[in-house]
Amino acid sequence: MKQETEYRKRSRIAFICKRFSRNRLAMLGLAMVLVLVLLSATADVFFDYHDDVVVQNVRNRLQAPGESPGHILGTDQYGRDILARVIYGARVSLSISVLVISVSTILGILLGGVAAYCGGVVDNLIMRINDIFYSIPFTLMSVCIVASLGGGIPNLVLACTIGVVPGFARIFRSAIMPIKSREFIEAARASGSTEIRIFMKHIIPNALGPIIVQATLNLASTILAISGLSYIGLGIESPTPEWGAMLSEAKNFMRDDPYLVIIPGIAIMIATIAFNLVGDGLRDALDPKLKN
Amino acid sequence: MSKYILKRLLMMIPVILGMSFFIFVILEKAPGDPARIILGDKAPAEAVEELREEMGLNDPFLVRYINYIGDALRGDFGTSYRTHLPVFEEIMARFPTTLTLALGSIVLTVIIGVPIGVLSAVKQYSILDNATMAGALILASMPGFWLGTMLLLLFASKLHWLPATGAESWKSFILPCVALMASNMAMLVRMTRSNMLEVIRAEYITMARAKGASEKVVIFRHALRNALMPIITIIGMNLSSLLGGTMIIESVFALPGLGTLAITAVRSKDIPLVMAEVIFIALLAGFINLFVDVLYAYIDPRLKSQYVSRKRARRAAR
Numbered sequence: 001m002k003q004e005t006e007y008r009k010r011s012r013i014a015f016i017c018k019r020f021s022r023n024r025l026a027m028l029g030l031a032m033v034l035v036l037v038l039l040s041a042t043a044d045v046f047f048d049y050h051d052d053v054v055v056q057n058v059r060n061r062l063q064a065p066g067e068s069p070g071h072i073l074g075t076d077q078y079g080r081d082i083l084a085r086v087i088y089g090a091r092v093s094l095s096i097s098v099l100v101i102s103v104s105t106i107l108g109i110l111l112g113g114v115a116a117y118c119g120g121v122v123d124n125l126i127m128r129i130n131d132i133f134y135s136i137p138f139t140l141m142s143v144c145i146v147a148s149l150g151g152g153i154p155n156l157v158l159a160c161t162i163g164v165v166p167g168f169a170r171i172f173r174s175a176i177m178p179i180k181s182r183e184f185i186e187a188a189r190a191s192g193s194t195e196i197r198i199f200m201k202h203i204i205p206n207a208l209g210p211i212i213v214q215a216t217l218n219l220a221s222t223i224l225a226i227s228g229l230s231y232i233g234l235g236i237e238s239p240t241p242e243w244g245a246m247l248s249e250a251k252n253f254m255r256d257d258p259y260l261v262i263i264p265g266i267a268i269m270i271a272t273i274a275f276n277l278v279g280d281g282l283r284d285a286l287d288p289k290l291k292n
Numbered sequence: 293m294s295k296y297i298l299k300r301l302l303m304m305i306p307v308i309l310g311m312s313f314f315i316f317v318i319l320e321k322a323p324g325d326p327a328r329i330i331l332g333d334k335a336p337a338e339a340v341e342e343l344r345e346e347m348g349l350n351d352p353f354l355v356r357y358i359n360y361i362g363d364a365l366r367g368d369f370g371t372s373y374r375t376h377l378p379v380f381e382e383i384m385a386r387f388p389t390t391l392t393l394a395l396g397s398i399v400l401t402v403i404i405g406v407p408i409g410v411l412s413a414v415k416q417y418s419i420l421d422n423a424t425m426a427g428a429l430i431l432a433s434m435p436g437f438w439l440g441t442m443l444l445l446l447f448a449s450k451l452h453w454l455p456a457t458g459a460e461s462w463k464s465f466i467l468p469c470v471a472l473m474a475s476n477m478a479m480l481v482r483m484t485r486s487n488m489l490e491v492i493r494a495e496y497i498t499m500a501r502a503k504g505a506s507e508k509v510v511i512f513r514h515a516l517r518n519a520l521m522p523i524i525t526i527i528g529m530n531l532s533s534l535l536g537g538t539m540i541i542e543s544v545f546a547l548p549g550l551g552t553l554a555i556t557a558v559r560s561k562d563i564p565l566v567m568a569e570v571i572f573i574a575l576l577a578g579f580i581n582l583f584v585d586v587l588y589a590y591i592d593p594r595l596k597s598q599y600v601s602r603k604r605a606r607r608a609a610r
């Protein structure tokens with residue numbers, strides 16, 4: 001009897017944290033994410049944004065990694081330190097993708113939640129409009145948006161958000177759907193809670209698991225999407241350091257200096273792997289049934 | 293069944309209309325005057341104004357959209373502002389390249405991905421399984437355009453085995469297909485593995501083993517067939533997203549496909565071309581999704597009953 005009460009005292013969150021911390025790969029991913037965040041937050045301590053990242057220094061151009069002691073990863077075609085640009089690039093990629101995912105998650109919860117909760121005509125209307133956006137190929141739409149409204153970070157965020165929200169709305173709707181007919185919702189309604197309170201206090205917290213997993217996994221794909229758009233010249237503009245843009249600028253030099261294209265690509269990969277590992281770990285921790 | 297297909301086809305109409313309207317609105321905001329683009333910078337202002345009138349660019353926004361849709365329904369998608377060729381011809385000229393790319397990469401994905409996924413599930417937690425999962429994780433996290441660039445560097449610049457750009461022979465499609473395939477294959481391998489793992493534990497598999505079926509028959513006839521459903525979803529999803537998503541890979545390899553066409557069209561504000569291309573790709577994606585859903589019914593008889601109208605189902609129940 002005593003054991004059972006102790007077991008019950010442990011909250012679900014503590015349980016999930018414990019399962020997550022036992023997963024070695026997920027912890028590796030979490031460590032990678034923390035390192036990335038720490039590096040991009042403290043970049044100003046090690047480098048000067050203006051001197052190392054923006055100003056061209058043609059005399060030092062195209063030094064291979066290890067060639068000069070001041071530049072561990074070498075310098076690019078304009079003589080800028082690649083390590084500094086990669087680290088500042090992490091700041092750009094992380095902040096944009098976190099912004100995109102936060103906005104998309106809120107919109108996704110609102111759209112999917114309202115659709116699932118209200119049902120009927122509202123559900124149909126929201127989901128059909130959602131289908132319209134869902135059916136536009138992501139790259140094509142981003143190209144249209146960026147080409148019409150111009151490049152730069154706000155429009156890139158807009159394009160990515162429009163790309164992510166329809167998928168989120170669908171998934172969140174199906175996550176919220178089964179909760180709304182559970183007994184505790186009925187109990188809350190019987191005890192006189194307002195609909196908004198039921199939605200915010202009872203429905204959302206219980207659907208949070210799949211929402212968090214989707215958000216984390218989509219962080220990885222958003223990082224990829226941002227770098228892809230910057231690669232075709234529609235994302236972040238020079239001289240702001242962004243991994244995809246660095247790659248595309250270095251294309252003409254890659255035959256003789258392949259490190260110019262190899263390093264930013266590895267940076268993209270590390271960031272994406274980190275978020276994918278955390279996302280997979282979270283999914284396994286939240287729903288052990290899925291793990292085989 | 294035919295009723296279901298008809299219903300799905302009808303449901304595509306509002307989606308296509310809404311989508312084309314959205315793109316029309318966005319392109320409206322794009323800087324630059326199409327008449328000015330056609331005539332060039334040196335043309336006199338009167339000529340530009342005359343052409344604007346002739347093209348109907350001075351009409352209100354909604355009138356222009358309705359005119360456009362009306363023409364499109366009659367099969368006239370207009371002529372490209374840039375090349376003055378009918379838009380439909382332009383798209384058809386570029387479509388085979390993109391289709392080859394998309395189909396090639398899907399076929400490669402399935403041929404390589406499904407067996408690896410099955411093997412990985414059968415030998416769960418072996419070194420092979422762990423290596424596969426690690427490989428899948430890395431492939432899924434790798435940007436396709438970067439993989440493409442690396443392949444170019446190795447096979448075209450260093451080894452000179454394959455051409456770097458253009459679409460002259462089948463050889464030029466190998467590298468783009470592989471670059472396009474990577475992330476899809478990672479997804480397919482993971483999906484196949486987890487589905488197989490689920491199915492392998494089912495009772496009918498134990499039963500098949502108990503009745504003395506060989507391991508090969510158990511895995512391929514009994515298990516894989518039941519694990520196939522989500523695999524087909526993935527293939528359908530990938531094919532429809534590939535048709536619109538080859539843009540970046542096409543520009544890495546300078547392939548003359550729909551993607552590179554779209555990029556130049558958007559940049560030069562070639563509205564008829566962009567619109568036609570968006571509608572074309574969305575229609576294709578819609579048909580592919582419908583085809584996949586119909587295919588389900590043939591593979592899984594349980595689903596077929598859902599397509600039968602409720603009335604008939606009730607009658608059958610009686």
